[in-house]
Amino acid sequence: MKTDSSNEAISNKTEKLVNALIIFIGIALVAVGVALIFSEHEIIATILISIGASLIASAVIMYLTSIYLSRHSKGVEISEYWGLSQHL
Numbered sequence: 001m002k003t004d005s006s007n008e009a010i011s012n013k014t015e016k017l018v019n020a021l022i023i024f025i026g027i028a029l030v031a032v033g034v035a036l037i038f039s040e041h042e043i044i045a046t047i048l049i050s051i052g053a054s055l056i057a058s059a060v061i062m063y064l065t066s067i068y069l070s071r072h073s074k075g076v077e078i079s080e081y082w083g084l085s086q087h088l
């Protein structure tokens with residue numbers, strides 16, 4: 001039976017893999033778009049670059065959010081351990 005820490009480690013690895021995959025797809029779309037700029041397909045190139053840049057930006061935001069949530073949950077665990085209450 002898997003423990004919570006091993007499930008969390010698998011979840012973190014999966015999350016990083018998904019972020020890396022999204023960034024890779026975004027970079028590939030931007031690269032294809034840049035290659036198409038100099039051809040007759042300028043509109044398609046613009047669309048591909050826009051989609052690729054959006055994917056890269058969303059992956060960066062997901063990564064930063066996961067870091068913040070991880071740090072926040074550790075703070076909650078520490079305060080619960082010591083019996084401290086959090087007031088908003």
